[in-house]
Amino acid sequence: MFLPRSVKVKRTPDEDRSCTAKKHKLSSGGSLLEETTEFQDCKSVGTETSASTYNLSETVQEHTEPAAADLGVANTPLGKDNQNTDEDGSLEEPIKSFSKSQRWAEPGEPVCVVCGRYGEYICDKTDEDVCSLECKAKHLLQTQAKEKQLRSDQCTDSQAEAHLLNTPYFYKDHSFILGLQDEQVENLKLQLGIAVQGQQVPRPIVEFEHCGFPETLNNNLKNSGYEVPTPIQMQMIPVGLLGRDILASADTGSGKTAAFLLPVIMKVLKETETPSALILAPTRELAIQIERQVKELMAGLPNMRTVLLVGGLPLPPQLHRLKQSVKVIIATPGRLLEILKQSSVQLHSIKIVVVDEDKKLFKPPVLVFVDCKLGADLLSDAVHKITGLQCTAMHSEKSQVERTDILQGLLQEKYEVIVSTGVLGRGLDLVNVKLVVNFDMPSTMDEYVHQVGRAGRLGHSGTAITFINNNSKKLFWDVVKRVKPTGTILPPQLLNSPYLHDQKRREQQRLKQLQSSLVTGDNIMDIIKKHNKNNSQR
Numbered sequence: 001m002f003l004p005r006s007v008k009v010k011r012t013p014d015e016d017r018s019c020t021a022k023k024h025k026l027s028s029g030g031s032l033l034e035e036t037t038e039f040q041d042c043k044s045v046g047t048e049t050s051a052s053t054y055n056l057s058e059t060v061q062e063h064t065e066p067a068a069a070d071l072g073v074a075n076t077p078l079g080k081d082n083q084n085t086d087e088d089g090s091l092e093e094p095i096k097s098f099s100k101s102q103r104w105a106e107p108g109e110p111v112c113v114v115c116g117r118y119g120e121y122i123c124d125k126t127d128e129d130v131c132s133l134e135c136k137a138k139h140l141l142q143t144q145a146k147e148k149q150l151r152s153d154q155c156t157d158s159q160a161e162a163h164l165l166n167t168p169y170f171y172k173d174h175s176f177i178l179g180l181q182d183e184q185v186e187n188l189k190l191q192l193g194i195a196v197q198g199q200q201v202p203r204p205i206v207e208f209e210h211c212g213f214p215e216t217l218n219n220n221l222k223n224s225g226y227e228v229p230t231p232i233q234m235q236m237i238p239v240g241l242l243g244r245d246i247l248a249s250a251d252t253g254s255g256k257t258a259a260f261l262l263p264v265i266m267k268v269l270k271e272t273e274t275p276s277a278l279i280l281a282p283t284r285e286l287a288i289q290i291e292r293q294v295k296e297l298m299a300g301l302p303n304m305r306t307v308l309l310v311g312g313l314p315l316p317p318q319l320h321r322l323k324q325s326v327k328v329i330i331a332t333p334g335r336l337l338e339i340l341k342q343s344s345v346q347l348h349s350i351k352i353v354v355v356d357e358d359k360k361l362f363k364p365p366v367l368v369f370v371d372c373k374l375g376a377d378l379l380s381d382a383v384h385k386i387t388g389l390q391c392t393a394m395h396s397e398k399s400q401v402e403r404t405d406i407l408q409g410l411l412q413e414k415y416e417v418i419v420s421t422g423v424l425g426r427g428l429d430l431v432n433v434k435l436v437v438n439f440d441m442p443s444t445m446d447e448y449v450h451q452v453g454r455a456g457r458l459g460h461s462g463t464a465i466t467f468i469n470n471n472s473k474k475l476f477w478d479v480v481k482r483v484k485p486t487g488t489i490l491p492p493q494l495l496n497s498p499y500l501h502d503q504k505r506r507e508q509q510r511l512k513q514l515q516s517s518l519v520t521g522d523n524i525m526d527i528i529k530k531h532n533k534n535n536s537q538r
């Protein structure tokens with residue numbers, strides 16, 4: 001007996017009217033024996049609902065060769081088992097063996113996926129509509145071919161993967177990162193302020209160990225004090241390691257440089273041609289800073305020379321070094337152009353280009369001190385109107401919320417200039433203020449010292465510019481005494497001021513008096529005599 005392994009009824013009895021008509025046709029005119037000879041594995045079984053479309057059973061156990069299995073059974077002996085009779089003997093329409101025996105589908109009827117005729121049956125293996133055993137076999141053959149193709153594609157994928165392992169651009173999410181749920185990743189990004197655009201952006205890493213860096217690089221990171229990646233590094237490094245183009249934006253001091261340097265280092269590490277990478281920086285200072293960081297991170301890695309091509313320094317040594325098989329060029333655009341114009345240096349071997357456009361780094365906020373609230377508001381407006389710089393005023397009339405907002409804005413460099421009364425003078429650790437301007441000289445030296453101390457905190461250098469006029473004349477000599485030892489060049493108007501000389505003279509007199517009132521071995525007898533004289537006079 002050749003019985004289908006599964007039989008599913010799919011069509012409703014209503015749909016079956018046309019089938020019934022067809023059944024008659026087949027049983028009267030079709031050569032059933034002939035047809036079933038070729039499809040001995042399959043057998044139509046009557047169903048309780050008398051529906052005529054079936055989910056055709058699988059015709060072979062193993063689908064290594066479905067065509068042969070489904071079709072190549074010509075040498076199988078035929079017998080009554082091949083007849084489409086049910087076990088209870090009820091008359092049942094035999095399954096159509098050949099496509100040509102099937103009628104064309106009426107509008108709205110299921111259509112055979114192979115030939116387009118009436119899809120009277122359903123293939124139990126694929127759930128697709130087929131018209132006959134012939135089309136089922138063809139359909140399975142096609143399905144198998146597709147599966148085979150898919151398998152070979154997957155094989156090609158893994159070959160490509162293996163190839164990728166040997167290329168500079170290979171990055172796969174670390175198992176820890178893969179283990180995170182999408183929701184967790186989104187949450188993490190939200191909390192860290194990571195926003196991304198683009199197709200199939202890889203997940204951020206959480207630790208440098210997730211990047212698959214060589215041991216030396218991991219050690220260099222630790223030696224530089226990079227314990228954990230900053231948010232920009234978390235997201236940018238995996239994207240960079242994939243060799244994707246990136247446009248990234250993050251605040252100054254957020255670790256952007258290392259975020260692009262680490263993928264650059266990984267890329268050039270495997271390059272043999274030199275130079276392999278070009279990093280363009282807008283200013284000499286930034287280029288120098290980048291080179292310092294590259295060197296720190298590359299330390300101990302093989303064949304990783306760098307060259308700094310910047311203006312303001314002699315060109316010949318830079319040119320010479322450029323020709324020494326350097327891997328990474330760090331340059332300002334001006335000097336690079338100058339070199340390219342003059343020499344035969346070729347840059348066609350460059351595989352990766354980074355443009356670091358961090359203008360903000362060189363526009364630290366300016367803190368301006370004035371002596372009254374109105375002055376702060378007026379000057380702030382004037383500076384904004386005239387220069388277009390982002391400017392705000394800070395004074396005692398600002399609410400706590402406004403003050404916090406201003407201070408955060410200052411630290412995040414949202415504001416380029418803050419005009420403040422003395423309220424910002426003390427206590428605050430405004431590390432990123434590089435320039436303090438005393439638009440109005442404070443009324444005491446103590447306050448002055450605190451205000452100029454806002455620039456260059458924590459060992460950073462800073463600058464203070466103080467405007468001084470006769471309103472502060474009583475402090476002239478104190479200012480000079482305080483500032484002169486720092487090597488600052490003082491204006492002649494101040495140095496020649498009669499007030500200053502008057503103060504200086506008076507101070508010297510006071511000192512003299514003080515000295516004369518001091519008891520020393522030399523003047524002790526004089527003091528005693530004077531004292532006795534005064535007493536006798538009384």
Ligand code: AMP
Pocket residue numbers: 225226227228229230233251252253254255256257258293
């Ligand atoms: P940048 O924003 O690139 O100018 O970096 C600002 C400073 O942060 C530099 O001095 C870097 O050396 C330092 N830095 C960068 N990444 C990290 C990190 N993951 N951990 C600690 N310091 C870092």
